[in-house]
Amino acid sequence: MVHGHIRREAVSDQLFALLRDRILGGELPPGSPLTAERDLAAEFGVNRHAVREAVKRLQQARLVEVSHGGRTLVLDWRRSAGLDLAVGIAAADGGPSVEELARDALEMRACIGADAARLCALRCSGQAAARIVEAAGRYARSGPDLVELAAADIAWWRLIVEGSGNVAYLLAFNSLVDGALPVAHVPDDLRTAELLDVETHLRLAAHIEAREAAAAERLARELLSRSVPAAHRKAVR
Template identity: 55%
Template structure:
């Protein structure tokens, strides 16, 4: 991967993004040493302060380990990086991090968090929290058929569910999933149409939560949050086989 001099503005961002992408693409392997600050400054034609700031950000993401007065070593992002790495990666970073699947991956993560949050909210949510969920379903219905407005209402509804679960870790993860360049909240509504338009399904979810039916709330939440996801290959294959068997039986 060829590194290029930085533009006059945002020089630290430029250094950060190029070194990040070089690491994720495998140009710098885990345990390898990055060039020294002096060498990086010369390559990018920037001062060492900009390089130092970029390295600090890379270290915060779990991509490098900066040793005081020593070499900067590359870390394996699969072992050390967190969700912040996905949030910071708005363009393709090579095969090492399949950015093309990040929206799908985060929607799958949101489905897992949302389903368990619905279960917990049903079991231990306060009456006020459950009333908030019902009110957010009304907002979703009122926003129809405007998919953009429904998308905003949908995020607010699920925030109420996650908040009502009382799980702070889920709430922090949800905040990450609906912010940033690749956020679920910013996914084009057409990719979530099946979920957004199912107002009746959201009312059923609200009813299950209000009634304290944890298992039913979990199942309904998962059904809603996976409605727009492509079926796994095995599931599609199984469905095709089932249709073929049915066709054979009828003939």
């Protein structure tokens, strides 16, 4: 990494990203002390307030912790960090690549979607089930424009995830939909195959309405796994 002064705007944000990259890339390995505050300020030509703000964000991301002796130690991010780290990790110089993150997000999408469908069949109200069936019908009448189908698909899956009653799944769904997690690298042919399978959407809605949880989970996993590149599908089945 090239050292030196950084831009004056959003100094703490830039410094956080630089230190995050050093941790993810292994330049600052787990258990090592974080570079001293005064040294970081001198290295990058910033004031110590900006350094403290950056370190605070590292703590919030569970990349570092302050030890009993007062030293700031680097954590093993694979054991300590949460899903929120994936929001910025794709731009990091070290750690998983964008392609790896895209694969991981797609696998997570298939797993969460499958279990959300199962829970929705078990937990959702009759009214919610009826809305899911109705939305599946609207989906069947959408398209063939893929942009229109994609929007209808998101709206339909939101009903299912909300119907699952699992807030953690809902927050993960929001991150996926809002693009906070890198799932844009789905091959067009795979995404198209999923979106154009109207029959499976209708069958899944019917399983949820009929309270057939196991069948709903199986079908949801099959549908969502279609957007996972073939080389990686085994991991989500």
